[in-house]
Amino acid sequence: MNHYSTSSIEHFVVSARQMAAIEQRIFDLGMPVAALMEKVAGLITQRLIDLFKGVSKVGIIVGPGHNGGDAAVVARELHLKGYNVAIYRPLNKGKELTQAHLDYVKSLGVTITNHLGELESCEVIVDGLFGFGMTRSLDGELANAVKTINQWSIPVVSIDLPSGIHTDTGEVLGSAIAADYTFCLGLWKLAFFQDTALPYLGKPTLIDFGIPLADVEAVVKESTVVKRMSANLARSLLPLPRPLVTHKYKQGHLLIIAGSYQYAGSVILAGLGARKSGVGMVSIAAPASLKPMLVTHLPEALIIDCPETTEGAIAELPSVATQWEKYNAVAVGPGLTLDAQSLLSPILDAPIPLILDADGLNLLAQMNPEKTLKSRHQTTILTPHPGEFRRLFPNLDATDTITKVQTVAKASNSCILIKGARSAIAGNNQETWVIPESTPALARGGSGDVLTGLLSGLVAQSHPQKLSPTTITAIAATWHAQAGIMASQQQSELGVDAFTLTQYLTQFVMGNQFDT
Ligand SMILES: NC(=O)C1=CN([C@@H]2O[C@H](COP(=O)(O)OP(=O)(O)OC[C@H]3O[C@@H](n4cnc5c(N)ncnc54)[C@H](O)[C@@H]3O)[C@@H](O)[C@H]2O)[C@@H](O)CC1
Numbered sequence: 001m002n003h004y005s006t007s008s009i010e011h012f013v014v015s016a017r018q019m020a021a022i023e024q025r026i027f028d029l030g031m032p033v034a035a036l037m038e039k040v041a042g043l044i045t046q047r048l049i050d051l052f053k054g055v056s057k058v059g060i061i062v063g064p065g066h067n068g069g070d071a072a073v074v075a076r077e078l079h080l081k082g083y084n085v086a087i088y089r090p091l092n093k094g095k096e097l098t099q100a101h102l103d104y105v106k107s108l109g110v111t112i113t114n115h116l117g118e119l120e121s122c123e124v125i126v127d128g129l130f131g132f133g134m135t136r137s138l139d140g141e142l143a144n145a146v147k148t149i150n151q152w153s154i155p156v157v158s159i160d161l162p163s164g165i166h167t168d169t170g171e172v173l174g175s176a177i178a179a180d181y182t183f184c185l186g187l188w189k190l191a192f193f194q195d196t197a198l199p200y201l202g203k204p205t206l207i208d209f210g211i212p213l214a215d216v217e218a219v220v221k222e223s224t225v226v227k228r229m230s231a232n233l234a235r236s237l238l239p240l241p242r243p244l245v246t247h248k249y250k251q252g253h254l255l256i257i258a259g260s261y262q263y264a265g266s267v268i269l270a271g272l273g274a275r276k277s278g279v280g281m282v283s284i285a286a287p288a289s290l291k292p293m294l295v296t297h298l299p300e301a302l303i304i305d306c307p308e309t310t311e312g313a314i315a316e317l318p319s320v321a322t323q324w325e326k327y328n329a330v331a332v333g334p335g336l337t338l339d340a341q342s343l344l345s346p347i348l349d350a351p352i353p354l355i356l357d358a359d360g361l362n363l364l365a366q367m368n369p370e371k372t373l374k375s376r377h378q379t380t381i382l383t384p385h386p387g388e389f390r391r392l393f394p395n396l397d398a399t400d401t402i403t404k405v406q407t408v409a410k411a412s413n414s415c416i417l418i419k420g421a422r423s424a425i426a427g428n429n430q431e432t433w434v435i436p437e438s439t440p441a442l443a444r445g446g447s448g449d450v451l452t453g454l455l456s457g458l459v460a461q462s463h464p465q466k467l468s469p470t471t472i473t474a475i476a477a478t479w480h481a482q483a484g485i486m487a488s489q490q491q492s493e494l495g496v497d498a499f500t501l502t503q504y505l506t507q508f509v510m511g512n513q514f515d516t
């Protein structure tokens with residue numbers, strides 16, 4: 001572990017297998033299964049009551065496993081508190097504890113039906129069909145029931161996960177409940193950070209029911225841990241500490257190699273992102289004709305004029321741009337175009353951290369990426385969006401983002417960030433981070449260039465590195481996403497152009513209204 005603390009329950013993200021092992025450990029140490037279910041269901045009940053004031057009729061879907069058991073206890077508690085409760089139980093079989101709860105709830109006079117229609121008059125539906133024990137696809141009657149519930153306009157709260165969502169990959173197994181709220185139990189599951197699951201999760205919150213950290217750490221070893229870079233955690237690590245006595249070159253010197261006549265603005269946006277990272281010095285190698293414009297927008301940067309191709313791309317790098325000892329990191333890519341073909345090979349030999357984005361990645365895609373990356377002796381960070389990722393690794397046999405980054409990071413000895421609604425990052429040491437929030441407002445030209453600059457500026461500063469490149473990348477991705485969220489809250493989604501985004505970066509570090 002690094003010097004910062006990720007040792008709190010909310011920073012762990014587990015697979016179904018890990019969750020089951022943690023649960024088993026707790027049971028083996030003596031916690032009765034029924035007692036734990038009682039505790040969890042009590043917390044779920046209270047959260048439901050707080051969330052839905054004024055509601056009187058609640059429909060509860062009870063599945064065969066312990067997810068259904070939780071739901072049956074919630075049904076009992078709501079009934080005892082005076083709510084009008086109806087239980088829909090589509091499958092007759094069930095685990096012993098679930099069956100026991102159902103028998104008791106029935107004895108209290110609660111309706112248990114296998115006719116979904118009886119829930120249509122409810123004001124809220126609680127989905128306890130399946131949790132992390134779901135293994136097979138939904139089909140037939142069950143799939144039809146899920147589709148019907150999704151068509152109703154009744155708010156749905158899913159217990160643990162929306163039923164039908166794969167706990168690890170976030171895939172829809174046949175069909176899935178589209179929840180309005182999901183109460184994730186105990187520890188965050190991987191599915192919450194997979195783009196495919198997002199339309200089904202509604203508003204996800206964690207119900208912390210007091211799993212001891214020691215039980216989590218006993219199961220989730222450092223090599224397999226997936227961590228969640230919350231806004232608070234990122235903010236606690238920013239700005240990167242500066243000694244009282246220092247000078248600009250001690251605060252990191254970043255070289256950005258970017259731009260073309262066609263994509264002139266991308267260099268400015270990367271430069272502005274780097275500016276906000278607090279890096280000591282920025283040098284920019286760009287086509288010579290862009291210099292007057294760059295000086296206007298980034299007066300603090302050193303501009304290295306590069307000879308141009310007839311199309312206005314960088315034709316070659318002047319020697320000052322390859323004197324690597326001058327720099328602490330080099331960022332390559334925004335707006336280069338594929339005309340800058342010969343550029344990448346010499347840069348790949350740079351004995352300093354290299355950050356590749358955009359056309360830097362597209363150029364790499366033409367040169368056997370895995371082998372090329374493996375031969376580098378210094379940190380390499382790739383920041384593709386899913387399209388760039390596919391071009392780089394077209395034959396990868398993995399469906400979900402988290403597995404993709406982990407697989408490629410290992411095979412290429414690099415750090416990979418796949419950008420999306422939920423971004424994931426893995427390093428060659430298998431350190432993995434997920435980013436819990438973002439905004440579709442960031443899906444706009446230039447937003448990636450800002451991230452490249454921001455990330456590269458952080459990497460240049462963190463030399464000699466106290467934080468791993470993977471952690472730094474996670475911090476940058478969260479910082480970028482949170483600035484986008486802040487900008488969209490204050491300016492609407494329409495206001496989050498890339499330039500405006502750069503103006504919110506400092507605000508995120510200073511602000512305290514985002515407590516996630
Ligand atoms: N992890 C924990 O510490 C706790 C877990 N609890 C609850 O327990 C849940 C996990 O319980 P389970 O392991 O019983 O799993 P589930 O409740 O998710 O259900 C698994 C059951 O469904 C069956 N099944 C799976 N796919 C099916 C399909 N497509 N069609 C029909 N049947 C199918 C399985 O054979 C199994 O019997 C959690 O999601 C959570 O709600 C809580 O009760 C208490 C604490």
Ligand SMILES: [K+]
Pocket residue numbers: 067127128129130131158159160161162163
């Ligand atoms: K569920």
